[in-house]
Amino acid sequence: MHDDEQSDVQQAAFRTSRRGFLKGVGIASAATVVLPGLSLGQEEAAGTPGLKEFGSGPLEISLKVNGDERKLSIEPRTTLLDALRTKLALTGTKEICDRGSCGGCTVLVDGRAMVSCMTLAIDMQGREITTAEGIGKDPGFAPLVDSFCEHDAAQCGFCIPGILVRSAALLKEIPNPTPLEIREGLAGNICRCGTYSRIFDAVEACAKKGGVA
Ligand code: FES
Numbered sequence: 435m436h437d438d439e440q441s442d443v444q445q446a447a448f449r450t451s452r453r454g455f456l457k458g459v460g461i462a463s464a465a466t467v468v469l470p471g472l473s474l475g476q477e478e479a480a481g482t483p484g485l486k487e488f489g490s491g492p493l494e495i496s497l498k499v500n501g502d503e504r505k506l507s508i509e510p511r512t513t514l515l516d517a518l519r520t521k522l523a524l525t526g527t528k529e530i531c532d533r534g535s536c537g538g539c540t541v542l543v544d545g546r547a548m549v550s551c552m553t554l555a556i557d558m559q560g561r562e563i564t565t566a567e568g569i570g571k572d573p574g575f576a577p578l579v580d581s582f583c584e585h586d587a588a589q590c591g592f593c594i595p596g597i598l599v600r601s602a603a604l605l606k607e608i609p610n611p612t613p614l615e616i617r618e619g620l621a622g623n624i625c626r627c628g629t630y631s632r633i634f635d636a637v638e639a640c641a642k643k644g645g646v647a
């Protein structure tokens with residue numbers, strides 16, 4: 435496909451997906467659009483060659499979560515957060531704001547921290563998803579979990595799974611972060627109890643003891 439044709443397709447996908455998402459539907463990928471009232475497998479959206487349409491019935495998809503391939507049936511509009519919590523019973527991933535502003539629902543996708551409430555499950559096929567449960571059972575991250583416990587980093591604890599996941603990503607990317615890098619790295623995660631100083635201390639202490647593997 436020529437660049438200008440590809441650009442037209444991408445622009446059409448963006449316009450359609452915004453409209454569709456506001457109606458409670460979503461996008462499957464940059465070249466995959468979900469529209470209401472269409473059945474799975476229909477292709478070539480009217481006037482939009484190359485786009486594939488899904489909806490509005492359930493889809494069978496497969497997600498690789500914490501090392502396991504999991505099959506689930508979802509509506510195309512289902513967020514990764516809802517799929518994890520309601521379909522896979524992985525409730526360590528918290529729903530707090532449900533609009534990408536608190537970090538409570540943070541998971542790793544191919545090792546990078548992402549907010550799962552703003553991510554469509556259908557887009558995550560073929561990706562490596564790690565939740566707080568996966569961090570908790572991975573021996574490589576045990577020093578980080580231990581450090582959170584040693585520093586009594588939680589009050590109510592509701593924000594902690596998301597902060598733990600983002601801290602794991604931070605220490606993988608920057609093994610010896612400065613205090614400022616820790617604060618900046620965790621800036622997207624809100625703790626309403628305000629235990630930030632103990633959280634930052636826990637991450638810094640973990641790094642000083644050798645970090646995560
Ligand atoms: S619940 Fe996803 S960012 Fe707040």
Ligand code: FES
Pocket residue numbers: 587588589590591592593594624625626627628629
């Ligand atoms: S420990 Fe309560 S929100 Fe962070």
